[in-house]
Amino acid sequence: MNNFGGNSEGLATHDWAGEAGTRWLGQLDRFESMIEPIGDALLAQAAYASGEKVVDIGCGGGWTTRRIAAAVGNTGLALGLDLSPDLVVTASERARRASVANIRFVQDDAATAIPEEAPFDRLFSRFGTMFFPEPYVAFANLRRMLRAGGRLDIAVWAPIADNPWQRNVMATIRRHIDLPTPQPREPGPFALSEQDYVTDLLQSAGFSDIAFDTWIGDQRVGGPDSDPESATRFVLDGMQIGDLVRASEEDTRAAVHRSLVELFERNSDADGVHMAAKAWLVSARA
Numbered sequence: 001m002n003n004f005g006g007n008s009e010g011l012a013t014h015d016w017a018g019e020a021g022t023r024w025l026g027q028l029d030r031f032e033s034m035i036e037p038i039g040d041a042l043l044a045q046a047a048y049a050s051g052e053k054v055v056d057i058g059c060g061g062g063w064t065t066r067r068i069a070a071a072v073g074n075t076g077l078a079l080g081l082d083l084s085p086d087l088v089v090t091a092s093e094r095a096r097r098a099s100v101a102n103i104r105f106v107q108d109d110a111a112t113a114i115p116e117e118a119p120f121d122r123l124f125s126r127f128g129t130m131f132f133p134e135p136y137v138a139f140a141n142l143r144r145m146l147r148a149g150g151r152l153d154i155a156v157w158a159p160i161a162d163n164p165w166q167r168n169v170m171a172t173i174r175r176h177i178d179l180p181t182p183q184p185r186e187p188g189p190f191a192l193s194e195q196d197y198v199t200d201l202l203q204s205a206g207f208s209d210i211a212f213d214t215w216i217g218d219q220r221v222g223g224p225d226s227d228p229e230s231a232t233r234f235v236l237d238g239m240q241i242g243d244l245v246r247a248s249e250e251d252t253r254a255a256v257h258r259s260l261v262e263l264f265e266r267n268s269d270a271d272g273v274h275m276a277a278k279a280w281l282v283s284a285r286a
Ligand SMILES: C[S@@+](CC[C@H](N)C(=O)[O-])C[C@H]1O[C@@H](n2cnc3c(N)ncnc32)[C@H](O)[C@@H]1O
Pocket: 003, 004, 005, 016, 017, 021, 024, 032, 035, 057, 058, 059, 060, 061, 062, 063, 064, 081, 082, 083, 084, 087, 108, 109, 110, 111, 125, 126, 127, 128, 129, 131, 132
């Protein structure tokens, strides 16, 4: 599923500067509302002070960047960096409409680019650091964006085994479609799910004081107002796995649809569809 997003299940390579970015943009409000509690938790952990200069890696539509801008105030700066030109345009437009002055968005590859505003006091990312094809190179570059003593706060998904909202959807689709076997650590939502690996990546890049906090909660699949039918449409239209389903025979497509609705019916109540989820909130010192 993997537009959280890419190819943790061995699907075609995600293309954030192209299709994957467009897909995220097409469901922006739903995606952002689903991961809002994790954004809240990571922002609380980061506890930004007035005047700090912060880079938001893989900022998407800029929801967290706007929150950071509010936290650091007019003497600080929030810079959103993202690979997707469409998302950067949307993020800039949303900030303009909200009259946020101390914010900027830049389209570039966080694995290699150093924004001209560097060095930053702080680096933030909600689910934007799991897609690097060469993670050791990329994390060394993230370290270079920070001043000595600057701090990193990133959210990454814990293993898929601890994320039934993804595991069960994939298992349901697998009953009808032969999906490729996921490769450990391949770019995608679960690339940074192993704490030892993340620690090694950060230490190799020159970070110290590495700590993991755990976020456990529910994912409201398709957003807080979803029902089994709309959650199914969200998976099939908004996530990369939908491409494989669309490429299958009509009978198979109908069977997948039915099975997903049944899965979400078993996981919904008056509050909508919700399933268990787990993420790591990682911090480190440059
Ligand atoms: C799962 S989305 C999260 C978006 C946003 N952080 C949020 O929480 O709403 C991942 C984001 O990371 C961006 N991204 C992926 N690889 C990137 C890279 N190498 N450099 C910059 N951005 C990247 C994508 O374009 C996408 O916007």
